[in-house]
Amino acid sequence: MFFHWLEKNPFFFAAGISLVISFAGLIEIVPNFAKSAQPLVDMKPRTVLEIAGKNVYMKDNCMSCHSQMIRPFKSETDRYGDYSLSGEYAYDRPFLWGSKRTGPDLHRIGNYRTTDWHEAHMLNPPKIVPGSIMPAYDHQFENEADLDTAYAEVVTVKNVFHTPYGPEIKKGQAAWDAHKPKVLEDAKKIAADMKDERVKSAIAEGKVPEVVALIAYLNSLK
C-alpha cells in the first residue's frame, strides 16, 4: 500500500507534506498579490514625522487594542466614517489593521479628533473619556521620537519599493541633514496646538517628543 511505503521513506514523506501544505499559499495568495494593493489615485505617502509617529504607534503597540479597518456595515460607517478601501493601505508597511477593538477603530480618527484632544487624552484617558480603561502614555512626552530611523525607513521604501517620495529623499547623512529642518517645521506646527511644558521646551531645543510624532500620524489617518 502506498502509505505504508511512504511511512518507511522519510524523504518522500517530508516532500509529500511540503507539497500538500504549499498548495493553499500558491493558489490563495500568489495570484492576486500585486494587484490587490494598488494605491488610490493621487495618494501621498506619509511624511518623515508621520512615519516616526507610526513607529511610536508600533512601539507602544496601539494595535493591540485599536483597529484600523472600518468594515462595510452601516453600524461601522455611522460610527467611524467611510468604510476602508484596499488602496488606502498601499504604502503601509506593515499593515496595522489590528485584530481586537478594546478601544475604538482609528482608521479615520484624523477627521474627528484634534491635536489638543489627543494631547489631553494621552496624558489621562479617563479624564477625557470617563470609564476609559486605556492607560496614560506619559512617557511619550518624555521620550524623543526617533527621527533618524523614520528617515531611514522613508529612504528604504523609496529606493526598494518605489514609494513616490520626492527627489530630496536620498541615502546618507548629508541628505538627512538637509531634510531635517522640514521635519522639525512639521513638528513645530503640531506642537503649536499643544500646552504641555515638556513638549514646548523640547521643541524649542530642536527635539521632537514621541507624542508630537504620534499626533502627526493620528492626524494623518483620514
Added chain:
Amino acid sequence: MQSNAALEYDYSLAKKFTFLTILFGILGMIVGTLIAAQLAFPELNYLLGEYGTFSRLRPVHTNTVIFGFTVSGIFATWYYLGQRVLKVSMAESKFLMVLGNIQFWLYFIGALAATVSLLLGFTTAKEYAQYEWPFDIVVVLIWVLWGVNMMGLIGIRREKALYISVWYYLACFLGIAMLYLFNNMEIPTYFTSGGLGNPLHSVSMYAGTNDALVQWWYGHNAVAFGFTVPIVGMIYYFLPKESGQAIYSYKLSLLSFWGLMFVYLWAGSHHLLWSTVPDWMQTMGSAFSVVLILPSWGSAINMLLTMKGEWNQLTDNPLIKFMVLASTFYMLSTIEGPIQAIRSVNAIAHFTDWIPGHVHDGVLGWVVFMIMAGIFHMAPRMFKREIYSKKLMEAQFWLQTTAVVLYFTSMWIAGITQGMMWRAVDEYGNLMYSFIDTVTVLHPYYAIRALSGVMYLTGFLMFAYNIYKTMTSGRELTQEPQFRTPMA
C-alpha cells in the same frame, strides 16, 4: 547493537527542555494574568512605568507562551519520544547530542533576549511575528538545528516505519519553517539608508492588504503547526502509552493527518472577513474552515475511541483525565473556530473578546493540558522516580478545568455583548451606544477572566511544584513503568 535488552535512552535534552517549558510557562502565564487584570483594573498598568502597560506586555505574553512555553514543550517531548518511537538513543550519535545542546543554549539565550527586545518596544508589529530581524535569524537557526537533529535521528533509526507522532513532528518542522520565513521577510532600514537610524529597525517586504494576507496565512497556520500538529503528535504517543491501549484506527489517523495538512492552510483568510481582502479569498477561508472540522474531529474521536472499553481508567488515573479533557477541548475549540469563520457570525465576533476566548479554550484546555500530561508521563521515566503527589495532581486538574470554563464563558458573554452593542440601533436607526458604553459594560467579565487567570496560574505552579518534588524526593523506581505512570 542491543538486540534483546531494552535500549538505554538519553534524556538529558528532554530534561533541559522540560525545565524551560516550566520556566517559560510560569513567566508567560504571570504576564498573561497581569494583562487580564489590567483590563479590569487599569491602575495595574502603572507597575513598571513605560514597560508595564497592557499594550507593551501583550506581545510579551503571546510570544512567551508560544515561542517559550509551547515550543520548549515540543522540543522536550520530541527529545523524549523521538528516540523511543524510532528505537534509537540520542547517545548513539555524538554529533546529534552536540547539535541538540547548541540548539538548547541558543534557544534559551535567544528567547530571553527577544523578550527583552519586545519590552523595550522593538517590534515589527505583526502578531506572533513581532521579533525584529536579528531575532528572526536566531529563530531560523534554532529551527534548522532542530530539523537537522530530527532528520539525523530518523536517519539512524532502527524502526523503519515512522510512527504517527513522527509524521506530526515532521509536519510541525516543515510547516513552521515555511510560514516563518515568508512572513518575516523584511528589509533592515539601516543598511539601505546609508547607515541611518536604529540598526534593529526593518520594514516589511509586503504592503497593506498583501501584508495582511501573508500575516494571517502565517498567524492562523502558526497556530496550526505549533498548537495543533505537534500536540496531536504528543497525544498519539502519550495516550496509548499511558493507557496501554492501541490507537483505535490507523485509517482514521491517515485521513486526519493528510486532511489536516491539506485543509488547514487555506483557512487563514477567515481572519480577514469583511476586510479589504478580495471576496473570493474570504469565501475560501470560510469554506475551508468548515471543512477543517473533519480532520480535527477525526483525530479527537480517534483518541476518545482509543479509550473504548477502558473508561474506568478515567476514574483512577488523573493523567488519563488530563488527556481526555485535552481531546474534548480540542473538539470544542475546533468546532468553535469554524462557527466564528462563518461570515454572519464573524461580523459580530470579530474584534471582540470572543476571539481571545476561543484562543484560550484551545490553548489552556488543549495545548497546556496536553503538554503537562506529557511531562507528567515523562517525569518518572526521565528521573526514575514516582510522581510526588496524585492528590495534588487531582486538585490541579479541577482548579485548572474550572479556570478554563470561567475564562471562555466570560469571554463568550463579553464578546457577544460587545458585538451586539456596537451594531444596536434605536427605532430611528441611530446607534444606541457610544463606544465607551460597550467598554464599561465588560468590567465584570474582565474581572472574572482575571480571576480565572489567577486560578490557572496557581494550578500551573502546583504542577511545577509537583514535578520539582518528583525530581527531588519522589520514591525511586527500580524498573521503568510500562504503561500507567506510578504516583504516590
